[in-house]
Amino acid sequence: MGRWRNVLRTPLGLTATVFTVGVLALAVVAPILWTDEANAVDTSNILASPSAEHWAGTDNLGRDIFYRVLVATRLTVRLALSATALAVVVGLLIGTASFLLGRRAGRVVNAGVNIAVAFPGLLLALFFAVIFGVGATGAVLAIGLAGAPAFARLTQTLVASVAARDYVAAAQVAGVGRVRILLRHVLPNISEPLVVNATIGAGGALLSFAGLSFLGLGVQQPAYDWGRLLYDGIQAIYVNPAAALAPGAAVLVAGLAFNLFGESVAKGLGVQTIGVQSLPETATDRGEAPDVAHQTSATDSAPTDTVLDVRDLVVSFPGPDGPIRPVRGVSFSVRRGEAVGVVGESGSGKSLTALAVTRLVGDPGRVDAERLELLGADLLAEDTKAQRHLLGTSLAMVFQDPMTSFNPTQRIGGQLAEVARHHQGMNRKEALARAVDRLDAVRIDQPEQRAHQYPHEFSGGMRQRAMVGMGLMGEPALIVADEPTTALDVTVQQQVLDLLKAIREEDGVALVLISHDVTVVAEVCNRVLVMYAGRIVEDLPAADLATGARHPYTRALVAAVPDMDTDLDRPLAVIPGRPVDPADVPVGCAYAARCPLASARCREEDPPLESDSLGRRVACWHAGEPIALEIEDRELEDVKAR
Amino acid sequence: MSVASSVAPAPRVGVRPHPWVWFGVRRLGRLLISLWVLVTASFLMIHLIPGDAVRAALGPTAPPDLVASKRLEMGLDDPILVQYWHYLQDLVTGDLGTSMVSNLPVTDIVAQRLPATLALALLAFAAAVLVSVPVGVTMGVLTRRGHGRRTELAFTSTSVVLGIIPDFLVGVGVVYVFGVKLGWLPVAGNETPDAYILPVLALAIGPAAILARIIRVEMVAVLEADFVRTARAKRLPARTIYLRHALPNALTASLTIGGLILGTLVAGTVLVESVFAWPGLGSTIVSSILNKDYQVVQAIVLVYGAGVLLVNTTVDVALALLDPRSLIREG
Numbered sequence: 001m002g003r004w005r006n007v008l009r010t011p012l013g014l015t016a017t018v019f020t021v022g023v024l025a026l027a028v029v030a031p032i033l034w035t036d037e038a039n040a041v042d043t044s045n046i047l048a049s050p051s052a053e054h055w056a057g058t059d060n061l062g063r064d065i066f067y068r069v070l071v072a073t074r075l076t077v078r079l080a081l082s083a084t085a086l087a088v089v090v091g092l093l094i095g096t097a098s099f100l101l102g103r104r105a106g107r108v109v110n111a112g113v114n115i116a117v118a119f120p121g122l123l124l125a126l127f128f129a130v131i132f133g134v135g136a137t138g139a140v141l142a143i144g145l146a147g148a149p150a151f152a153r154l155t156q157t158l159v160a161s162v163a164a165r166d167y168v169a170a171a172q173v174a175g176v177g178r179v180r181i182l183l184r185h186v187l188p189n190i191s192e193p194l195v196v197n198a199t200i201g202a203g204g205a206l207l208s209f210a211g212l213s214f215l216g217l218g219v220q221q222p223a224y225d226w227g228r229l230l231y232d233g234i235q236a237i238y239v240n241p242a243a244a245l246a247p248g249a250a251v252l253v254a255g256l257a258f259n260l261f262g263e264s265v266a267k268g269l270g271v272q273t274i275g276v277q278s279l280p281e282t283a284t285d286r287g288e289a290p291d292v293a294h295q296t297s298a299t300d301s302a303p304t305d306t307v308l309d310v311r312d313l314v315v316s317f318p319g320p321d322g323p324i325r326p327v328r329g330v331s332f333s334v335r336r337g338e339a340v341g342v343v344g345e346s347g348s349g350k351s352l353t354a355l356a357v358t359r360l361v362g363d364p365g366r367v368d369a370e371r372l373e374l375l376g377a378d379l380l381a382e383d384t385k386a387q388r389h390l391l392g393t394s395l396a397m398v399f400q401d402p403m404t405s406f407n408p409t410q411r412i413g414g415q416l417a418e419v420a421r422h423h424q425g426m427n428r429k430e431a432l433a434r435a436v437d438r439l440d441a442v443r444i445d446q447p448e449q450r451a452h453q454y455p456h457e458f459s460g461g462m463r464q465r466a467m468v469g470m471g472l473m474g475e476p477a478l479i480v481a482d483e484p485t486t487a488l489d490v491t492v493q494q495q496v497l498d499l500l501k502a503i504r505e506e507d508g509v510a511l512v513l514i515s516h517d518v519t520v521v522a523e524v525c526n527r528v529l530v531m532y533a534g535r536i537v538e539d540l541p542a543a544d545l546a547t548g549a550r551h552p553y554t555r556a557l558v559a560a561v562p563d564m565d566t567d568l569d570r571p572l573a574v575i576p577g578r579p580v581d582p583a584d585v586p587v588g589c590a591y592a593a594r595c596p597l598a599s600a601r602c603r604e605e606d607p608p609l610e611s612d613s614l615g616r617r618v619a620c621w622h623a624g625e626p627i628a629l630e631i632e633d634r635e636l637e638d639v640k641a642r
Numbered sequence: 643m644s645v646a647s648s649v650a651p652a653p654r655v656g657v658r659p660h661p662w663v664w665f666g667v668r669r670l671g672r673l674l675i676s677l678w679v680l681v682t683a684s685f686l687m688i689h690l691i692p693g694d695a696v697r698a699a700l701g702p703t704a705p706p707d708l709v710a711s712k713r714l715e716m717g718l719d720d721p722i723l724v725q726y727w728h729y730l731q732d733l734v735t736g737d738l739g740t741s742m743v744s745n746l747p748v749t750d751i752v753a754q755r756l757p758a759t760l761a762l763a764l765l766a767f768a769a770a771v772l773v774s775v776p777v778g779v780t781m782g783v784l785t786r787r788g789h790g791r792r793t794e795l796a797f798t799s800t801s802v803v804l805g806i807i808p809d810f811l812v813g814v815g816v817v818y819v820f821g822v823k824l825g826w827l828p829v830a831g832n833e834t835p836d837a838y839i840l841p842v843l844a845l846a847i848g849p850a851a852i853l854a855r856i857i858r859v860e861m862v863a864v865l866e867a868d869f870v871r872t873a874r875a876k877r878l879p880a881r882t883i884y885l886r887h888a889l890p891n892a893l894t895a896s897l898t899i900g901g902l903i904l905g906t907l908v909a910g911t912v913l914v915e916s917v918f919a920w921p922g923l924g925s926t927i928v929s930s931i932l933n934k935d936y937q938v939v940q941a942i943v944l945v946y947g948a949g950v951l952l953v954n955t956t957v958d959v960a961l962a963l964l965d966p967r968s969l970i971r972e973g
Binding site for chain 1: 675676679683687690691692786787788789799802803806807808810811814815817818822823867868869871872873874875876877878879882886887890891894902905906908909910912913916917927928931932936939943946947950951954964965966967
């Protein structure tokens with residue numbers, strides 16, 4: 001019942017509900033109260049304009065149109081509901097037939113429904129109106145049957161989705177008959193969406209009925225529904241426009257009410273939702289300085305061969321209780337030809353860091369930093385043509401999923417060539433030649449032919465290599481690869497990694513490789529940044545990962561990687577606990593709750609990222625301390641700390 | 643999609659016929675089957691009418707020998723399969739029979755009435771597309787990522803309401819406002835160019851509103867797609883990202899649903915022609931149903947149905963041009 005209350009909560013839902021109930025109530029009481037007024041003939045006052053006595057004027061027999069509209073509510077609603085009921089019943093019969101008849105016959109039924117659905121309802125209604133004859137009964141049959149294919153299609157879809165569920169399959173295996181399965185398992189599960197759609201359908205039927213009556217094919221004299229009143233009224237629209245407008249307005253209000261009521265119920269019950277979820281826009285404290293309190297940065301002046309220099313990078317999103325900071329003050333630099341890996345669990349802020357340094361964080365995200373420079377150019381400055389040129393030619397991005405990262409509607413060659421045409425001023429032919437050359441450079445066979453193909457004609461590994469090739473259209477100094485192998489088959493992952501390695505070695509291109517996979521990073525990179533809860537917690541040479549890591553989180557990540565020596569009889573190592581929610585970062589060290597070394601100090605004071613003499617950095621009060629295997633030890637320490 | 647990505651790479655080139663060939667064959671097959679169903683349904687229509695169609699058409703006072711000779715002339719006393727065969731033969735030669743009321747060849751009636759309806763439907767079709775695409779795209783860009791929530795709410799509610807109002811009510815409304823109240827535009831016939839304005843408006847406004855709403859939703863979704871991020875990473879100008887990368891993809895998704903809506907526009911001419919006394923097929927089919935002139939009704943149902951099938955096929959071809967993947971998918 002709580003879900004039904006959702007319907008009334010929105011202004012539209014509430015209005016639609018009120019009007020629907022109003023129309024239904026009017027359908028019941030209007031003929032009882034006003035039939036005499038509606039039928040009172042006054043030949044001395046025909047086709048009168050609206051007046052205090054006759055609010056909508058009179059018709060050609062001097063009858064009051066306002067009362068006639070009110071009284072007609074019952075017939076209109078009754079006919080619309082009858083037609084809807086017929087449509088639902090016939091639709092259900094056809095729709096479930098494909099389930100009952102089995103695969104082959106079911107396909108024929110489906111094909112028939114698909115053909116029928118392609119024809120507009122009005123055309124079908126006219127067809128049936130011819131067969132069943134002009135008049136109210138004929139129109140009910142016509143509109144009901146015309147609406148049936150749509151309900152049959154809906155039923156088919158719903159039945160198919162339920163029939164795929166395990167309990168239906170189990171019942172089938174158990175030898176329960178199809179009819180019984182349909183009645184006991186399938187129909188109860190599809191009744192809700194059917195009812196909701198029937199409500200929407202009733203609105204449509206009401207409008208269609210008005211249409212048929214308006215054409216003179218529906219209700220005949222002396223009976224009258226709104227469509228018939230409209231038909232009579234429009235003949236005299238120059239004499240008394242109200243005679244057409246009053247029934248027109250009634251049709252409109254009732255049709256809209258039923259329709260929107262159904263849509264609101266659908267939305268409230270989650271039967272079908274249209275629209276896009278979006279973050280609520282709250283006041284963001286734009287003026288606030290980045291959170292720099294506890295982050296000691298590396299060197300003061302960046303060396304001249306620095307490609308990327310990041311200082312105190314903060315990424316924030318507006319949240320319900322003030323801004324949320326998934327990246328909280330990250331500092332690092334990348335030298336020419338260097339390969340830097342960024343590892344961490346999902347939610348550690350590593351991908352956002354990559355998007356932030358490449359200026360790809362979209363609204364409503366916000367990037368702040370003390371310094372963000374690519375080849376000495378300030379990326380935080382205004383978005384200028386020069387900056388776009390620099391980013392477009394000197395920086396290459398490789399994204400996680402090459403399937404979705406290429407535009408499916410354009411040829412690969414064109415998508416590569418676009419870069420050269422926009423940033424290097426090449427014409428179409430030159431740019432395409434460059435694209436073919438780059439595809440060749442990333443070891444794609446028959447590059448001329450391939451350039452003319454669409455992304456879906458490429459295999460996954462080829463697509464990712466083409467993505468790297470797209471980055472090489474300019475002369476990149478830095479490639480930022482965000483999980484470049486995660487979406488690929490294991491067999492082609494190595495190809496892509498080898499390609500990245502080769503490009504770095506041959507062309508001296510720097511690489512920032514984001515990955516959750518410690519082994520991938522260890523293989524390709526010189527240096528590794530370990531991120532946790534939006535901060536760098538350790539910065540160390542890749543060679544030291546296995547044995548020289550000092551932060552307990554880094555050590556846990558390394559320990560969680562199974563290798564040839566892993567004892568397969570023991571459960572796979574996992575890091576206990578959950579990653580930190582960026583909206584709720586605890587005081588002190590963010591990792592403390594999961595850390596076997598955590599002490600009272602860790603829970604109160606966040607450790608700064610300190611450099612040692614070798615340039616390695618770590619943020620931990622207990623860096624390098626041995627981790628006791630025994631849980632009891634930690635508990636003992638906890639007791640002592642208290 | 644996942645299937646496509648795991649398919650083996652290179653040597654598929656040139657082994658199968660060109661994808662367009664397959665698409666053409668499948669799409670043509672579906673069109674022919676639908677046409678056959680349509681033709682058969684229109685043939686059966688006369689036979690499904692309870693009682694004697696000729697008697698109904700000529701009226702209860704017509705002499706029995708006239709009815710009998712008419713039945714003989716139309717071949718209604720032949721076995722039904724023979725009649726079906728003759729019907730198909732006549733159809734191929736463009737013979738749609740003779741009107742029982744006016745005794746004119748039905749082909750002539752259709753040929754005389756078709757241009758007015760065609761002009762109306764095509765203009766409305768063009769108007770709906772030309773209005774909905776720019777409006778939908780603009781709204782999509784303005785309301786992406788939760789921007790402009792008031793704009794979104796206003797646009798969505800307006801387009802929902804406009805989409806539900808049936809065309810003939812819009813017709814009555816504009817007749818009242820522009821014809822009766824303001825007297826700016828003609829409200830009947832098609833003699834002058836400005837007579838087209840109100841019927842086209844009445845016919846196009848609902849489909850345009852629904853299409854614009856669909857395009858906005860698709861545009862907002864497409865702007866979140868990975869390949870749009872790739873286009874941003876290439877630092878292309880915003881215009882290029884919206885029009886070259888986002889729009890074609892938003893349109894393909896919209897067209898799938900939009901095709902059905904544009905089909906309803908064809909049938910919508912029946913009601914709108916009645917509002918505006920438009921001398922087309924729509925007003926003819928209504929008067930023929932009322933006069934029980936079934937030969938004419940049968941032919942016009944056929945023409946309308948064929949029109950809808952033509953729209954559906956056009957939409958599918960447009961889809962294939964915009965999105966080459968749909969060649970491989972069920973065509």
